[in-house]
Amino acid sequence: MRADPQAQPAQYWDAVLRDWQRRPRQLAWRRYCDRLHARLLERCLPAGPWGSILKTDLFDEAVSEGLAPLLLLRSDSVTGIDISPAVAAAAGAKHPLLQAVAADVRQLPFPAGCFDLVVSNSTLDHFAGEHDISLALAELARVLRPGGQLVVTMDNPANPAVWLRNSPQLGRLVRRLAVPYQVGATLGRRRLERALQSSGLEVQRRTAILHCPRVIAVAVSGCLERLAGDRPARGFLDCMAAFELLQRLGTRYVTGYFVAMLAVKPANPT
Ligand SMILES: C[S@@+](CC[C@H](N)C(=O)[O-])C[C@H]1O[C@@H](n2cnc3c(N)ncnc32)[C@H](O)[C@@H]1O
Numbered sequence: 001m002r003a004d005p006q007a008q009p010a011q012y013w014d015a016v017l018r019d020w021q022r023r024p025r026q027l028a029w030r031r032y033c034d035r036l037h038a039r040l041l042e043r044c045l046p047a048g049p050w051g052s053i054l055k056t057d058l059f060d061e062a063v064s065e066g067l068a069p070l071l072l073l074r075s076d077s078v079t080g081i082d083i084s085p086a087v088a089a090a091a092g093a094k095h096p097l098l099q100a101v102a103a104d105v106r107q108l109p110f111p112a113g114c115f116d117l118v119v120s121n122s123t124l125d126h127f128a129g130e131h132d133i134s135l136a137l138a139e140l141a142r143v144l145r146p147g148g149q150l151v152v153t154m155d156n157p158a159n160p161a162v163w164l165r166n167s168p169q170l171g172r173l174v175r176r177l178a179v180p181y182q183v184g185a186t187l188g189r190r191r192l193e194r195a196l197q198s199s200g201l202e203v204q205r206r207t208a209i210l211h212c213p214r215v216i217a218v219a220v221s222g223c224l225e226r227l228a229g230d231r232p233a234r235g236f237l238d239c240m241a242a243f244e245l246l247q248r249l250g251t252r253y254v255t256g257y258f259v260a261m262l263a264v265k266p267a268n269p270t
Pocket residue numbers: 009013014056057058059060081082083084087103104105106121122123126181
């Protein structure tokens with residue numbers, strides 16, 4: 001049995017990784033998500049070097065390529081943290097140039113102002129409550145230098161799949177069937193924006209990403225992967241990528257699975 005994710009998060013996530021390594025799954029899907037997040041970063045950050053970078057969890061790097069290849073291309077100082085020592089170790093072994101540290105995003109072992117960029121893709125939506133999200137955002141704001149940038153994505157509670165998953169009635173069943181690990185409280189567009197502002201950050205850009213129907217895409221690409229191998233699954237997900245055009249429409253905050261924001265720590269706080 002797995003540890004309690006709130007009381008013993010490090011042990012819990014260590015066990016999630018062990019299960020995953022025993023029975024790797026959703027490989028094409030994980031690569032697809034990496035690609036979407038990489039595109040988001042390239043779209044909203046400058047074309048040149050990105051300075052010293054902090055990534056707030058290393059699950060993607062431990063089970064897939066993750067964002068490390070892109071981040072290491074743009075910076076020679078990339079630090080990644082994860083509360084799970086096993087996840088941090090697996091990511092560090094795969095990407096030797098990445099400084100992988102076992103740490104809690106709510107209490108970072110770094111001095112104030114030491115990062116130019118923080119990348120937090122779907123890390124902060126695994127806590128029991130919003131108080132922990134605020135604690136984590138305050139820490140991220142603290143370790144950013146003045147003028148530094150934060151790119152954050154979180155599950156979008158207005159997306160029908162996330163809404164269903166978090167609903168008190170059907171949620172437990174949906175989570176058991178479709179989500180292989182703990183998911184938690186999350187913030188929609190307006191509340192995330194307010195939480196970032198309360199942490200002293202200025203929101204500069206906002207959008208929503210991952211517009212393909214996630215449940216269907218994961219299920220079909222998983223079946224293809226098992227029956228026909230990696231290439232057909234990837235081909236299918238390449239077709240699913242056409243759904244990203246929905247990002248251009250006013251309905252993006254309903255169709256998008258993740259809310260995404262770029263926030264900046266003001267150089268001269270008022
Ligand atoms: C299931 S993964 C999802 C995140 C992944 N970036 C993605 O997009 O799918 C959650 C990761 O966050 C890590 N994590 C959970 N709580 C954390 C915390 N308080 N501090 C740092 N990492 C944490 C877990 O160990 C796990 O590796």
